Structure formats: structure tokens, C-alpha cells
Amino acid sequence: GLGDIDLDDSGGELFASNLADGRIYRLAAADGRVLGSFVNGGAATEWRRNARLFGLAWHEGMLFHGVV
Numbered sequence: 001g002l003g004d005i006d007l008d009d010s011g012g013e014l015f016a017s018n019l020a021d022g023r024i025y026r027l028a029a030a031d032g033r034v035l036g037s038f039v040n041g042g043a044a045t046e047w048r049r050n051a052r053l054f055g056l057a058w059h060e061g062m063l064f065h066g067v068v
Contacts, residue, residue: 004016023040
């Protein structure tokens with residue numbers, strides 16, 4: 001499922017959190033092409049099996065994400 005989405009400051013890149021695999025996907029906003037993906041910040045923790053990626057926010061050139 002989809003956790004959250006956000007755009008970078010230029011509106012050129014869309015970030016989407018995937019609840020099914022716990023990854024954040026980076027997409028080209030113009031055509032939806034996948035530019036890459038990366039694991040969430042909870043992926044390397046002992047509690048990773050219970051970690052749920054959710055909120056995203058782009059702020060001053062950085063992407064922030066929430067893990068509950």
C-alpha cells in the first residue's frame with residue numbers, strides 16, 4: 001500500500017513510501033519513471049519487523065520520513 005507522497009522543491013521528483021516493502025521510491029514527476037528506491041531508516045534496527053514506514057516531507061532540500 002501507499003504510505004505517503006511528496007514532491008521536491010522543483011516539482012520534478014515525486015517520492016512515494018511503499019508500505020508493502022518498506023522502501024521509498026523516487027520517481028520522475030513528469031512521466032512516473034522510477035529513478036530509484038531506498039530502505040527506510042528503521043530497516044537496520046532490531047525492531048525492523050515491526051517498523052512501518054509512513055509520512056514523507058521534503059524540506060529545504062532534504063527528504064524526511066516517519067517510521068512508527
